[in-house]
Amino acid sequence: MPELRKDPVLGRWIIISKERSKRPTDFIIEEYKSSGGFCPLCPGNEKTTPNEVLVLGREPGLPSNSSRWQVRVVPNKFPALVIEGELEKEGEGLYDRMNGIGAHEVIVESPNHDDRFAFLPPEQMLLIFQAFRSRINDLSRDERFSYVMVFKNYGRAAGASLEHPHSQLVALPILPRMVTSELEGTLSYYKYKDRCIYCDIIRQEIQQDIRLVCQNDHYVTLTPFAPRSPFEMWILPKKHSSSFTDVNEESLQGLVDIFSESLQRLDLCIPNVPYNFVLHTQPLRSEPLEHYHWHFEIVPKLTSIAGFEWGSGFYINPMPPEDTCRYLKDAM
Amino acid sequence: MPELRKDPVLGRWIIISKERSKRPTDFIIEEYKSSGGFCPLCPGNEKTTPNEVLVLGREPGLPSNSSRWQVRVVPNKFPALVIEGELEKEGEGLYDRMNGIGAHEVIVESPNHDDRFAFLPPEQMLLIFQAFRSRINDLSRDERFSYVMVFKNYGRAAGASLEHPHSQLVALPILPRMVTSELEGTLSYYKYKDRCIYCDIIRQEIQQDIRLVCQNDHYVTLTPFAPRSPFEMWILPKKHSSSFTDVNEESLQGLVDIFSESLQRLDLCIPNVPYNFVLHTQPLRSEPLEHYHWHFEIVPKLTSIAGFEWGSGFYINPMPPEDTCRYLKDAM
Numbered sequence A, B: 001m002p003e004l005r006k007d008p009v010l011g012r013w014i015i016i017s018k019e020r021s022k023r024p025t026d027f028i029i030e031e032y033k034s035s036g037g038f039c040p041l042c043p044g045n046e047k048t049t050p051n052e053v054l055v056l057g058r059e060p061g062l063p064s065n066s067s068r069w070q071v072r073v074v075p076n077k078f079p080a081l082v083i084e085g086e087l088e089k090e091g092e093g094l095y096d097r098m099n100g101i102g103a104h105e106v107i108v109e110s111p112n113h114d115d116r117f118a119f120l121p122p123e124q125m126l127l128i129f130q131a132f133r134s135r136i137n138d139l140s141r142d143e144r145f146s147y148v149m150v151f152k153n154y155g156r157a158a159g160a161s162l163e164h165p166h167s168q169l170v171a172l173p174i175l176p177r178m179v180t181s182e183l184e185g186t187l188s189y190y191k192y193k194d195r196c197i198y199c200d201i202i203r204q205e206i207q208q209d210i211r212l213v214c215q216n217d218h219y220v221t222l223t224p225f226a227p228r229s230p231f232e233m234w235i236l237p238k239k240h241s242s243s244f245t246d247v248n249e250e251s252l253q254g255l256v257d258i259f260s261e262s263l264q265r266l267d268l269c270i271p272n273v274p275y276n277f278v279l280h281t282q283p284l285r286s287e288p289l290e291h292y293h294w295h296f297e298i299v300p301k302l303t304s305i306a307g308f309e310w311g312s313g314f315y316i317n318p319m320p321p322e323d324t325c326r327y328l329k330d331a332m
Helices: A122-139 A177-193 A197-208 A249-269 A306-312 A321-330 B122-139 B177-193 B197-208 B249-269 B306-312 B321-330
Strands: A003-006 A013-016 A054-056 A071-075 A090-092 A095-099 A103-108 A147-154 A166-172 A212-215 A219-222 A233-237 A275-280 A295-300 A315-317 B003-006 B013-016 B054-056 B071-075 B090-092 B095-099 B103-108 B147-154 B166-172 B212-215 B219-222 B233-237 B275-280 B295-300 B315-317
Touching (some): A071 A122, A103 A122, A122 A166, A122 A249, A177 A197, A177 A275, A197 A212, A197 A219, A197 A233, B054 B122, B103 B122, B122 B249, B177 B197, B212 B321
Antiparallel strands (some): A003 A013, A003 A095, A090 A095, A212 A219, A233 A295, B147 B166
């Protein structure tokens, strides 16, 4: 059983995933799955993954786990958290721990091994966002879970261990620090100003037009004022909304358009750059929040000293976001 | 002039170091300085660095920047922050910024290019810790600075861009989030218990003896209860003290002994593993704090998905600290 442990000073939770445990010398980074080898996510190899929990684009009548699908969601074969069991919160002296109950799923983004997320046809990317929404809604019915984190690691340097296009989600029984810090920060601004800070950011960025990469009727992409990395981008809905699961189909289409455009602009600036994106949305089963605003953060993996910087909360970014914004705008 | 910018939601400060700015395609990780090439930190090449700000082990009477020294501290040739100027704090709409005033120095740990920190003779490592203490004391006289962060990147994967053994320090006009979060967490515990949480951790770890790697009269090394990475180690003084600069010579000798032993144990488990260490100490010119306890945190660079995890505050660690502790204990 994996275990959740809380750092007693910082309140930061860590997943100790013993199932993935190794000998000390095994930590050399694993071989990247090359296009030539066997791929467990390719059509025809459905039996090599755990049973699918969602499939989109399969004709009615075909059996589950058969090989005709457009998007397929399966439990991670090496999950960081397990779905079965109770949390059993307990102390150990001054420390706190609980069982590592949760879900860890892989969203297979396309049947085509060589597809790249940034260049997917719009109808394909739409299915992926629909899968995110559907899985979050489904997992929110499990009262043990507080949050579903949806993310993508693209490229080996950004943590992808499989080449086949995929993203991941983790359902957690606790709120990650990213979420609690954002909720605290936005609430504090809201108490003072009675406005959502992200709504204010969007207004200011559209007005200033120095960090605005692109926009459409529903969304903006901007390079944030204080980015951790060169070419960091945030995609935010223009209309206030605290939960990604509240997006309607028209808005999702706008999200597909701006996501594709933003990632394609990035790819034109730095071809095939590794990146992570993370969906930031409100906790499960929360009422709509006036002070919070869901969004995606896309962080390219560019600077080699990231390890130290993420750990210390102390970041050095060699390029102002106004410059990266200009590069991104000029790219197309 | 570099610039400091605050994320308006999280309160996280970022250094935008325009002097280091590059074109988008230049972000591919720089060539690692091989032993064969020119090394600016080797004796004889003192003219290729900025003028030294501290030297230890040079015979009296020899001119500054001459080539006889044991430890040499020089300003970073490509500093993230600059020493000259005023902070000029200002707003930009809802954002906050100030000039990137600070110091960025390189501590050259040995004249020998091929030395490794973990295997330095004790008298050499002692000089390095004395250099840390001396530079922090010196920089604390500059009222513009709030904090001096001392750290080491060992190995290219951990962010070292030069092979010659060296560590770094950055004097900052603001407190990094690592520090404010630790101060808040420890103060909250202190208010409730009237005790330093790190003192309690040390007591519990010595009593439990399942995460205690080694100890001597003055220090303990432990694998923390909720580590971000396999083989993460913390080195803490047994006697309560909030400031590294208060260590006396006898205690420093104990620090040298346990630091060498801890890193050598790590090296026996995973030969030549890249790592970062960071000194955690109180803000400059602070009164001694009852609730804070200075220490070093050593984090090996082992897991490839670190980029995503540091960013989201959501960590998956494949090996419990009790296991890594056992490996570290059995190594010698």
